[in-house]
Amino acid sequence: MMVRAKVLPFLFCLVVVAFGTKESDLKQCKHQCKVLQQIEEYQREKCYEICEKLYHGEKQEKEEEEINSYEGKEEGKNNPYVFNEEHFITGIKTEHGRIRVLPKFSERSKLLKGIENYRFAILEANPKTFVVPNHWDADAVLFVAQGRGTLSLVRKGKRNSFNIGRGDVIKVCAGTTAYLINRDDNEKLLIAKLLRPVSTPGQFEHFFGPGGRENPESFYSAFSSEILEAALNTRKDRLQRLFGQPREGVIIRASEEQIRVMSQHEEGGIWPFRGESKGSVNIYKQRPLQSNQYGQFYQVDDSNYKQLEDLDISLNFANITEGGMLGPIYSSRATKIAVVVEGEGYFEMACPHLASESESESGRRQGSKETETRIGPYQKVHSKLRRGMVLVIPAGHPFVAVASTNQNLQIVGFNVNARNNEIVPLAGRNNVMSQLEREALELGFGLPAREVEQIFQSQQEEFFFQGPGGRQSGRAAA
């Protein structure tokens, strides 16, 4: 009896010590149960059970841990590349929707100075609502992340109305009068916007024509009444009535009938503006640049949407399969402003700036001189990724994005400085190291070239790989 009582806790300790999340650990655990002497058969069964429980429990826990270990870290002052809900300013809000805007990037950190002339916003409109006509002093690229709407754009004396849906990319030139409906009965319409202000760098405004004295105020109301009377050739009392109506905000409810009439348009629309292509292009309908079982990668740039030409912006959409990962890669010229549209996971990025910042600070404190060129150390910038989060990935910065093991991770990225940008793969088929001369590898790594080559050639996939959560022991070839 004494022996029995002692055996179980002992065996529990034994198997726990040996435990990881690999399948080989499970085997080893069971093996230990098998070779244990002085225990009875029912205890042996119990031992197997503990092994199974630990394996499955730990595996799940480890995955959760992996994601959760990044939780909270993004809040740190030393990670200016990640933006959460609380970093947004609510520009416009009604009970039917809101427009949230990120502050100027350079306000967050001087490391983001390169994109300080760009602003990022997200529009949310409830089902069956109308966003009142307005124009912005900014060129904009819109991405429909969710829902179905109809967008109307008035420019060069013509109106183009077209239906939009998930995956559509639309360029809206500065000064275009735009209005929008959410024509869906149930789903919210979500539109991510990258704006490039044209008059005041880094700042843009919405100008509302229709409107009243307030909420929104009409820009017509700013003019003297005699000016408006003369310009519109109308009596004062009629103008007072026109701009004196109580308004209920920028995003308002529309009737079934109004929605029905305004929804009668085609996808993409007929584009009446001379020399320009269609109003929108759908990113999912493009041929993926990369595709395998671990994910797909799509791009819209000036080759498949000519209107992006003068903006030097492109868009990417990455669908990373659950348990998969994208990269490591880096962009040669483009800085990516990305938003998570679906799923969960995490990302890691190598950044020499953050490490040098904290180092030079401590250096200054110690009175030591800063050297001009420095190599490393690299700070591992990392964060959990969740729907709605925004990431900035500067040019040249190697990064990787990993999907959780239970849901695909979908990220849309707006690339600034898109022209001649090249995505450089750091692992997998065609990785940059495989282009190096053998002597360069030998000298660079301090190892025989053959050994280095073997490692860089062991990953057969390209761009998307099985992530660490999905990998099992014994899979790696080298």
Ligand SMILES: [Cu+2]
């Ligand atoms: Cu950096």
